[in-house]
Amino acid sequence: MPGSGEHVDYSIRPAKHVERKMMCEAFRRLSALGPVKDYRYVGLGSFYFADFVLFHKSLGITNMCSIEADPDAAPRCEFNRPFGCIEIREGHSNDELPKLAWDAPTILWLDYDGKLDESKLADVRFFCANAQPGSMLVVTVNAHMPLSSKFSEQRIRQINNKELTRLQGHVSGRVPLDVKARDLTDWGLARVCRRIIDNEIKEWLRDRNASLGEATRLRYKQLLNFHYRDTSRMLTVGGLLYREGQEDAVARCTFEDLDFICGDSERYLIEVPYLTYLERRHLDQRRIAAEVASPDTSGIPKDHADAYGKIYRYFPAFAEVEL
Amino acid sequence: MARRKANPAQPIPLEVKADPTKEFFIEMLTRDIELKHAIVDLVDNCADGARRIRKQQPFDGLHVRIETGTDTFVIKDNCGGISEKLARHYAFCFGRPAGTPSVKHSVGQFGVGMKRALFKLGKRAEIESTSAKFAFRVVIDVDDWQNKPEDWTFEFQDPRRPKKGRLFAKGKWGTRIEVSRLHPSVASEFGLENFGIRLGADIAAAHLYTMEKGLKISLNGNRLKGQPLTLQQSKEIKPAYEEMELEGGKVKVRLYAGVSRSKQPREDPKEAGWYIFCNDRLVLGADKSDVTGWIGGRADVPKYHPQYARFRGYAFFDSDDAGLLPWNTTKTGVDENSKCYRTVQQRMMNLMQPVIGFFNAVKDETDRAEEALKTPLRDALQKAPLKKLAELETGDVFVAPKPDVIRDGPRVGKILYKKPLTEIKRVQKALGVGTYHEAGEKTFEHFLRTECDD
Numbered sequence: 001m002p003g004s005g006e007h008v009d010y011s012i013r014p015a016k017h018v019e020r021k022m023m024c025e026a027f028r029r030l031s032a033l034g035p036v037k038d039y040r041y042v043g044l045g046s047f048y049f050a051d052f053v054l055f056h057k058s059l060g061i062t063n064m065c066s067i068e069a070d071p072d073a074a075p076r077c078e079f080n081r082p083f084g085c086i087e088i089r090e091g092h093s094n095d096e097l098p099k100l101a102w103d104a105p106t107i108l109w110l111d112y113d114g115k116l117d118e119s120k121l122a123d124v125r126f127f128c129a130n131a132q133p134g135s136m137l138v139v140t141v142n143a144h145m146p147l148s149s150k151f152s153e154q155r156i157r158q159i160n161n162k163e164l165t166r167l168q169g170h171v172s173g174r175v176p177l178d179v180k181a182r183d184l185t186d187w188g189l190a191r192v193c194r195r196i197i198d199n200e201i202k203e204w205l206r207d208r209n210a211s212l213g214e215a216t217r218l219r220y221k222q223l224l225n226f227h228y229r230d231t232s233r234m235l236t237v238g239g240l241l242y243r244e245g246q247e248d249a250v251a252r253c254t255f256e257d258l259d260f261i262c263g264d265s266e267r268y269l270i271e272v273p274y275l276t277y278l279e280r281r282h283l284d285q286r287r288i289a290a291e292v293a294s295p296d297t298s299g300i301p302k303d304h305a306d307a308y309g310k311i312y313r314y315f316p317a318f319a320e321v322e323l
Numbered sequence: 324m325a326r327r328k329a330n331p332a333q334p335i336p337l338e339v340k341a342d343p344t345k346e347f348f349i350e351m352l353t354r355d356i357e358l359k360h361a362i363v364d365l366v367d368n369c370a371d372g373a374r375r376i377r378k379q380q381p382f383d384g385l386h387v388r389i390e391t392g393t394d395t396f397v398i399k400d401n402c403g404g405i406s407e408k409l410a411r412h413y414a415f416c417f418g419r420p421a422g423t424p425s426v427k428h429s430v431g432q433f434g435v436g437m438k439r440a441l442f443k444l445g446k447r448a449e450i451e452s453t454s455a456k457f458a459f460r461v462v463i464d465v466d467d468w469q470n471k472p473e474d475w476t477f478e479f480q481d482p483r484r485p486k487k488g489r490l491f492a493k494g495k496w497g498t499r500i501e502v503s504r505l506h507p508s509v510a511s512e513f514g515l516e517n518f519g520i521r522l523g524a525d526i527a528a529a530h531l532y533t534m535e536k537g538l539k540i541s542l543n544g545n546r547l548k549g550q551p552l553t554l555q556q557s558k559e560i561k562p563a564y565e566e567m568e569l570e571g572g573k574v575k576v577r578l579y580a581g582v583s584r585s586k587q588p589r590e591d592p593k594e595a596g597w598y599i600f601c602n603d604r605l606v607l608g609a610d611k612s613d614v615t616g617w618i619g620g621r622a623d624v625p626k627y628h629p630q631y632a633r634f635r636g637y638a639f640f641d642s643d644d645a646g647l648l649p650w651n652t653t654k655t656g657v658d659e660n661s662k663c664y665r666t667v668q669q670r671m672m673n674l675m676q677p678v679i680g681f682f683n684a685v686k687d688e689t690d691r692a693e694e695a696l697k698t699p700l701r702d703a704l705q706k707a708p709l710k711k712l713a714e715l716e717t718g719d720v721f722v723a724p725k726p727d728v729i730r731d732g733p734r735v736g737k738i739l740y741k742k743p744l745t746e747i748k749r750v751q752k753a754l755g756v757g758t759y760h761e762a763g764e765k766t767f768e769h770f771l772r773t774e775c776d777d
Contacts, residue, residue: 072743072744165586168586169585169586169591172591172593173520173521173524174517174520175520176516176519176520177519177520177523177542177543177545177547178544178545195516199515199516199517200517202514202515202516202517203515203517203518206511206514206515
């Protein structure tokens with residue numbers, strides 16, 4: 001089966017682009033725990049390697065591993081490998097993660113394109129049982145539900161019921177008791193998936209901690225809870241695994257200074273407004289000269305301008321170039 | 324080491340000490356039961372309370388509310404409360420004393436459930452109850468109680484009886500148990516949402532029928548719902564059903580064996596197997612072991628295999644005397660040595676053999692699907708709707724269609740090969756087709772037409 005790389009150019013999806021840059025900024029703050037360049041990055045790079053390129057160039061990470069589940073894509077991945085320091089492992093993440101050495105802090109981005117299921121939770125569990133303190137886990141899953149306002153109530157009920165049945169079948173015994181089919185509407189599925197992943201992390205860390213002493217016990221601090229949509233609704237949830245004794249160092253990371261950091265069920269919605277280059281430049285200039293509160297006569301819709309204001313530092317710039 | 328020699332002149336004492344110790348109940352007995360099952364045991368008491376006051380009537384208006392927090396555990400019901408006689412002489416005894424008033428069709432039998440659950444949960448328990456003619460509170464401080472090895476009593480606090488000739492208001496009848504100073508491992512479990520999900524599923528499965536009778540059970544504010552038991556039934560497929568009476572007619576047994584399917588799009592093998600109920604309480608679910616007859620062997624029921632993922636069997640043991648039922652004390656399995664169960668186990672195997680045979684035939688049919696154009700067994704299996712047990716039309720033996728032996732048209736075979744995607748796409752484009760299947764068929768037809776002699 002071809003992966004989503006066959007259908008989507010990962011490097012130019014604007015919301016994904018913003019997400020990647022935000023994550024990069026969060027990872028940079030791990031320096032309070034140790035040199036970020038010494039981290040290992042493990043991802044599911046497809047053949048675009050957009051995340052690998054960014055994290056290598058911005059963070060200096062050289063210990064990199066991309067897991068590619070599609071055997072047909074492996075030669076193409078090899079061909080597109082942007083840096084020699086990236087090791088490509090052909091196989092399913094369930095099989096490949098256990099083959100890696102887990103003796104160094106790792107940033108693991110399980111950037112799936114499918115919906116949450118038992119196999120994805122197995123990777124989460126593996127990380128929780130094996131990752132070193134200081135490691136970051138990030139999980140992206142498809143949490144798509146159609147826009148409810150486009151359908152009749154009855155049709156939405158059908159869609160929700162079907163999705164709840166699917167979810168119950170795919171993450172057997174993990175759907176919280178209070179979740180009803182109607183709770184999955186729109187971004188509801190993403191909210192429920194975050195809870196399921198979070199519950200899994202808590203349970204596996206609890207079990208791992210059972211035999212550890214007080215100072216060596218591990219904690220998980222959620223940092224990311226992105227909702228974004230280039231085509232499908234997607235959820236990215238992630239956080240830091242650290243030792244109880246590392247709390248001061250974690251505080252020095254000052255993650256909370258970044259306004260996209262979300263430590264609980266509160267999400268950060270990445271909205272990328274459609275703006276022309278001139279409009280962006282106009283908004284950027286006004287931002288720098290914020291004290292000049294002259295009325296804006298550009299005609300840019302306010303919600304576009306506001307959305308841009310939240311993410312302008314991470315806003316993608318795509319241009320056609322002759323190479 | 325020198326050994327002290329026995330003095331042959333002294334008489335040998337005959338007495339052998341066999342007193343129970345409190346440690347046995349507090350620390351040992353509790354190891355034999357999972358936390359979830361201990362809580363289900365407490366729900367059993369509520370269900371028996373409902374049976375006591377409603378007899379055969381529906382349980383509408385009765386509820387059980389369970390709250391699991393990291394500091395306390397609370398279970399509260401309005402199922403009639405504990406009478407003075409029951410509370411004073413039986414409910415707090417370790418084991419079931421002879422003469423314990425019985426509730427017909429009860430699920431409480433061994434006289435250990437409540438105490439074991441309380442010890443399993445924590446170090447302090449407070450039991451409050453109001454029944455028609457008696458209200459009381461009992462506080463158990465486990466450490467204090469353990470420190471008085473000879474004292475096997477508890478004390479009523481604030482015991483009350485209504486004025487002569489009166490009853491306590493019906494709306495107040497019920498029992499509330501609060502356990503605090505939870506064991507760290509229990510508090511840790513209660514802190515996990517995943518534990519609550521599993522606990523909810525276990526309670527819902529165990530008390531499916533009690534809930535169907537109208538008892539509302541909620542966990543942390545969420546109403547629990549059970550999955551009704553179903554089997555597939557159509558004109559072509561009929562489940563097997565058998566009923567019998569054992570122990571001089573005191574135990575009634577009903578057995579169903581047939582096929583079902585998961586609610587999920589993909590069949591979930593976890594649901595396959597036998598489900599055994601004693602007085603409507605599930606004691607063994609989705610069992611695929613030799614306990615329910617999957618013993619393996621040429622002439623018997625085989626060991627479970629995923630090709631039997633759609634097998635479902637339901638065994639109901641019912642008796643007014645719960646002591647005659649073949650359950651273990653944790654109600655998480657059957658007493659295999661019980662005469663009653665051994666007899667029924669044979670019948671279960673008899674009933675399931677034709678169903679197993681059917682699954683084997685379905686597999687054969689699937690295996691030769693390359694050459695057979697008809698797949699009546701698979702078709703029947705797909706078409707037969709799910710029906711609740713009460714709505715089923717059954718037979719003495721499992722009924723299923725016969726495999727297809729007459730083939731329509733020429734024998735066929737299947738060709739399977741892999742090619743690079745890019746090449747397949749080129750072929751698809753050249754042929755103007757959208758699927759790999761069509762690409763394969765059209766290229767074969769083209770070759771046959773152009774390259775093969777007639």
